[in-house]
Amino acid sequence: MIRLVYILLIVLSFPVLADTHIVCSDCHIGKVSNAVDMSERGDTIIIKSGVYTESLIEIDKPLTIIGENFPKIKAKNGEKIFHIIGDSVTITGLEFMEVTRSFTEDRAAINIQGGDYISIINNRFTNTFFGIYIAKSIGTKVIDNRLISNNRIEMNSANAIHAWSSKKLTVENNYVEGHRDGLYFEFCDNSIIKNNHSYRNLRYGLHFMFSDNNKYKNNIFEENGAGVAVMYSHHIEMYKNQFLNNWGQSSYGLLLKEIKDSKIHYNLFKGNTKGIYGESAIRINIFHNDFVQNGWAMQMMGSSEQDTISHNNFIQNTFNVSTNQNAKNYNIYEKNYWSDYNGYDLDKDGIGDVPHRPVKFFSQVLGYTPEAIILLRSFFIELLNFIENIVPVLTPENLKDLQPMVKQIDNDTVSKHI
Amino acid sequence: MIQFQNIYKSFGKLEVLKGVSAGVDGGGITAILGPNGSGKTTLIKMLLGMVYPDKGEIMFNGKPIKKEWQYKNDISYLPQIARFPENLTVTELINLIKDIRGGTPNEQRLIDLFDLDSHLGKKIKHLSGGTKQKVNIVLAMMYDNPVIVLDEPSTGLDPIALVRLKDLVLEERAKGKNILITTHIMSLVEDLSDEILFLLEGKVYFRGTIPELKDFAGEDNLEKSIAHLLEHKHAENIKV
Amino acid sequence: MLKILKYSFYDLLRSKWTLIYFLFFLLITQGLLYITGDEAKTIVGLLNVVVILCPLIATVFGTVNFYNSREFTELLLAQPLKRRDIFIGQYLGMTLSLSIGYFLGVLIPFVIHSITYTVDYSVLSILLFVGVFLTFIFSALSFLISLITDNKIKGFGLSILTWLLLALVYDGMQLFLLSMLDNYPLEKISLVMTFLNPIDLSRVMLMLKLDMSALLGYTGAVFNKFFGSSFGYAISLSALLIWTVIPVYFINRISMKKDF
Numbered sequence: 001m002i003r004l005v006y007i008l009l010i011v012l013s014f015p016v017l018a019d020t021h022i023v024c025s026d027c028h029i030g031k032v033s034n035a036v037d038m039s040e041r042g043d044t045i046i047i048k049s050g051v052y053t054e055s056l057i058e059i060d061k062p063l064t065i066i067g068e069n070f071p072k073i074k075a076k077n078g079e080k081i082f083h084i085i086g087d088s089v090t091i092t093g094l095e096f097m098e099v100t101r102s103f104t105e106d107r108a109a110i111n112i113q114g115g116d117y118i119s120i121i122n123n124r125f126t127n128t129f130f131g132i133y134i135a136k137s138i139g140t141k142v143i144d145n146r147l148i149s150n151n152r153i154e155m156n157s158a159n160a161i162h163a164w165s166s167k168k169l170t171v172e173n174n175y176v177e178g179h180r181d182g183l184y185f186e187f188c189d190n191s192i193i194k195n196n197h198s199y200r201n202l203r204y205g206l207h208f209m210f211s212d213n214n215k216y217k218n219n220i221f222e223e224n225g226a227g228v229a230v231m232y233s234h235h236i237e238m239y240k241n242q243f244l245n246n247w248g249q250s251s252y253g254l255l256l257k258e259i260k261d262s263k264i265h266y267n268l269f270k271g272n273t274k275g276i277y278g279e280s281a282i283r284i285n286i287f288h289n290d291f292v293q294n295g296w297a298m299q300m301m302g303s304s305e306q307d308t309i310s311h312n313n314f315i316q317n318t319f320n321v322s323t324n325q326n327a328k329n330y331n332i333y334e335k336n337y338w339s340d341y342n343g344y345d346l347d348k349d350g351i352g353d354v355p356h357r358p359v360k361f362f363s364q365v366l367g368y369t370p371e372a373i374i375l376l377r378s379f380f381i382e383l384l385n386f387i388e389n390i391v392p393v394l395t396p397e398n399l400k401d402l403q404p405m406v407k408q409i410d411n412d413t414v415s416k417h418i
Numbered sequence: 419m420i421q422f423q424n425i426y427k428s429f430g431k432l433e434v435l436k437g438v439s440a441g442v443d444g445g446g447i448t449a450i451l452g453p454n455g456s457g458k459t460t461l462i463k464m465l466l467g468m469v470y471p472d473k474g475e476i477m478f479n480g481k482p483i484k485k486e487w488q489y490k491n492d493i494s495y496l497p498q499i500a501r502f503p504e505n506l507t508v509t510e511l512i513n514l515i516k517d518i519r520g521g522t523p524n525e526q527r528l529i530d531l532f533d534l535d536s537h538l539g540k541k542i543k544h545l546s547g548g549t550k551q552k553v554n555i556v557l558a559m560m561y562d563n564p565v566i567v568l569d570e571p572s573t574g575l576d577p578i579a580l581v582r583l584k585d586l587v588l589e590e591r592a593k594g595k596n597i598l599i600t601t602h603i604m605s606l607v608e609d610l611s612d613e614i615l616f617l618l619e620g621k622v623y624f625r626g627t628i629p630e631l632k633d634f635a636g637e638d639n640l641e642k643s644i645a646h647l648l649e650h651k652h653a654e655n656i657k658v
Numbered sequence: 659m660l661k662i663l664k665y666s667f668y669d670l671l672r673s674k675w676t677l678i679y680f681l682f683f684l685l686i687t688q689g690l691l692y693i694t695g696d697e698a699k700t701i702v703g704l705l706n707v708v709v710i711l712c713p714l715i716a717t718v719f720g721t722v723n724f725y726n727s728r729e730f731t732e733l734l735l736a737q738p739l740k741r742r743d744i745f746i747g748q749y750l751g752m753t754l755s756l757s758i759g760y761f762l763g764v765l766i767p768f769v770i771h772s773i774t775y776t777v778d779y780s781v782l783s784i785l786l787f788v789g790v791f792l793t794f795i796f797s798a799l800s801f802l803i804s805l806i807t808d809n810k811i812k813g814f815g816l817s818i819l820t821w822l823l824l825a826l827v828y829d830g831m832q833l834f835l836l837s838m839l840d841n842y843p844l845e846k847i848s849l850v851m852t853f854l855n856p857i858d859l860s861r862v863m864l865m866l867k868l869d870m871s872a873l874l875g876y877t878g879a880v881f882n883k884f885f886g887s888s889f890g891y892a893i894s895l896s897a898l899l900i901w902t903v904i905p906v907y908f909i910n911r912i913s914m915k916k917d918f
């Protein structure tokens with residue numbers, strides 16, 4: 001039965017049957033929609049450079065649409081442009097514009113509804129409401145696109161790349177800027193998100209929920225409103241990403257909420273208000289990351305358990321670790337490098353002979369009285385920190401790195417190059 | 419030249435001066451006498467603007483001295499306790515005063531007079547008490563001013579220096595200057611003073627010449643007269 | 659006044675104090691630069707030293723110096739000089755010599771450092787600036803206290819107490835107050851309290867350059883918004899200036915009335 005389907009597929013997409021249609025303003029086909037209507041399965045449409053104002057174009061069959069020199073596709077009346085319900089559609093080399101805000105529908109320049117194995121490659125999106133909207137799709141690839149909007153208000157904006165209830169997506173090498181969320185995934189499993197750059201989005205650089213078994217690699221999340229939020233998911237791998245300068249009133253590099261069995265390795269967290277904020281983050285391995293000059297490198301709430309934090313560098317953070325527990329700690333901190341460690345290593349094995357307590361008294365105080373931040377670095381606070389270090393009252397007694405490294409660890413994140 | 423008009427002063431509960439009025443004019447030496455703690459130094463410091471009266475006014479050349487400082491250019495003042503920046507040498511100290519006051523002082527004459535040449539390079543803190551007092555005198559007297567105020571000038575001086583000091587003061591009197599002097603050495607009073615101003619219990623108890631004082635006390639010796647004044651201080655017949 | 663300023667200034671330059679002060683900061687700065695090899699870390703390290711020790715040393719030194727120069731003061735008082743010139747001149751002479759000691763002590767190692775590395779002069783200049791201001795303020799406070807208290811021991815004790823109060827106790831009280839008052843606009847309270855203490859104000863001004871990330875957190879943002887703006891900076895500077903001017907004003911006033 002399956003074999004039969006395969007044969008059928010091969011026959012149906014046989015190249016001999018495919019046709020090529022050229023669209024240009026003074027060609028005989030002057031509109032993209034006409035070309036799509038005329039095309040048969042597997043045809044190719046080439047769009048010459050120019051400006052095309054199109055109303056909704058529905059694609060229900062495999063097609064390849066190629067733009068030459070980025071022809072501009074403008075949405076008529078600001079409505080959505082492509083609506084893809086067929087499989088194996090490829091769209092490349094276009095520039096989408098003027099898809100306007102709507103409160104009643106999720107308007108996107110490219111709207112994939114159920115089509116599988118779609119390729120959206122090397123397109124530009126300028127001030128589109130949603131850029132690419134993917135729903136109920138399998139194996140779709142979104143690669144090398146640039147999506148730039150200049151939104152100011154979160155409520156009036158939408159996501160650059162938005163995926164819902166899909167599987168095996170590849171989102172790679174995209175640049176997203178000025179949207180609500182840069183990248184958004186909900187109920188998306190077994191996907192790969194890599195080499196993307198999410199810059200100055202109003203809410204999250206990356207936002208995903210209920211999405212399991214995904215890999216995030218080599219992405220850069222920079223100066224987004226609240227950083228990156230990862231929620232209600234398990235078996236996530238986050239490798240070699242950079243979380244940079246996510247500043248704001250409730251901003252973090254990475255927010256973990258209800259996350260289980262995941263790995264966070266070789267990432268760089270630099271200049272964020274909070275590097276990692278963990279709430280009910282369970283069985284997470286946080287290895288070989290660099291935390292540099294964050295307000296709080298890690299804030300692990302009491303609900304986070306069985307996490308292992310090891311071989312990370314904590315360098316010049318205002319606070320390294322804080323938690324809302326003051327009695328017991330259920331995570332393991334070991335063999336990290338703490339730049340404020342002031343123990344010694346007499347036996348020269350590279351491991352400090354005195355345990356390090358990364359939670360300061362003052363960071364605990366801030367949990368109750370955030371306004372006290374104004375007393376940071378005051379003599380009084382330093383004194384209390386010192387006393388607390390000797391006689392822990394507010395900090396969990398067992399939250400300590402028993403084997404602190406005396407030298408910075410070579411984690412090969414990009415921090416070396418910054 | 420100098421008028422104290424009804425001066426009152428207390429330090430905390432201690433009433434030191436209770437209505438002192440006196441004038442000094444026309445040249446000559448006035449000795450301000452009185453027991454320890456009677457307010458002599460206080461009165462002098464008021465003239466120099468170092469202590470302020472609670473009540474009353476001090477006039478210098480007919481003008482109140484309150485909030486003024488230029489008039490001090492006309493006063494040579496020798497403080498009772500010589501207190502100088504201890505780390506300066508004598509020369510530096512003299513130069514300091516010269517620099518601050520300006521003008522053309524004649525310190526060399528006084529340095530010669532008190533044989534201070536060999537001490538000029540020494541730091542103040544290394545000087546003996548008497549030598550320090552000599553430096554004190556040089557600093558006070560090196561300017562040629564119409565008014566001279568000497569608070570216990572003889573403290574610590576050896577007999578030779580004392581004689582030279584007396585000569586010096588008399589020399590200045592000869593120039594017609596007004597000189598105020600306090601001392602507890604009666605011979606000095608007898609040798610120098612034209613007039614005596616006796617302070618007792620915050621008031622001018624007696625004002626007059628030495629013969630008048632002897633008369634007033636009914637004694638023929640100054641020392642005894644003073645003692646008499648002190649013993650009969652309850653007497654009400656104050657002469658001013 | 660200039661003559662007196664000059665005399666006090668040279669007197670102090672010649673005394674060991676200024677030299678010790680200079681060498682102290684030179685060694686600390688050079689030491690930190692050497693150990694950390696990093697200019698930012700050095701400034702963080704210096705923050706507490708400057709914010710705590712500049713006031714302490716200015717306080718101790720101001721008191722000692724005032725009592726020691728009492729003879730000089732008395733000598734001057736008998737001279738034809740304005741009282742104000744005597745006291746303000748001495749104050750300026752002292753605080754300038756200390757400030758120069760501090761300024762050069764911190765600056766020189768950085769200048770040497772800058773031959774081989776790049777130095778961010780914006781934070782450094784605030785550090786220098788704040789230290790000089792604190793020297794001015796606490797010299798003035800100790801001068802004032804010494805002027806009021808004739809008893810040397812008492813004056814010394816009072817000066818140290820003032821320092822302790824502003825450097826330590828005040829922050830303790832602030833923390834206590836903030837944790838007690840839960841339902842009030844705490845940001846405003848702590849902002850006001852910060853302005854009322856020159857040590858806190860200096861610290862916050864430096865902190866804004868050093869702990870940007872933490873201060874951009876929920877409440878920190880309020881402070882950051884305030885101090886980070888040029889308006890806030892202008893206000894902070896004015897506050898430090900007022901903190902200098904007020905004790906100097908009282909030095910002038912009290913010296914006008916005092917008996918010697």
Ligand SMILES: Nc1ncnc2c1ncn2[C@@H]1O[C@H](COP(=O)(O)OP(=O)(O)OP(=O)(O)O)[C@@H](O)[C@H]1O
Pocket residue numbers: 429432434452453454455456457458459460461498917918
């Ligand atoms: N600055 C001051 N504060 C408090 N009390 C003072 C002060 N100056 C002087 N007194 C007190 O005022 C009183 C008068 O002192 P003053 O020095 O004028 O006495 P005096 O007549 O010069 O005594 P002596 O003969 O010992 O020189 C003394 O009891 C002294 O203790």
Ligand SMILES: [Mg+2]
Pocket residue numbers: 458459460498569
């Ligand atoms: Mg006397």
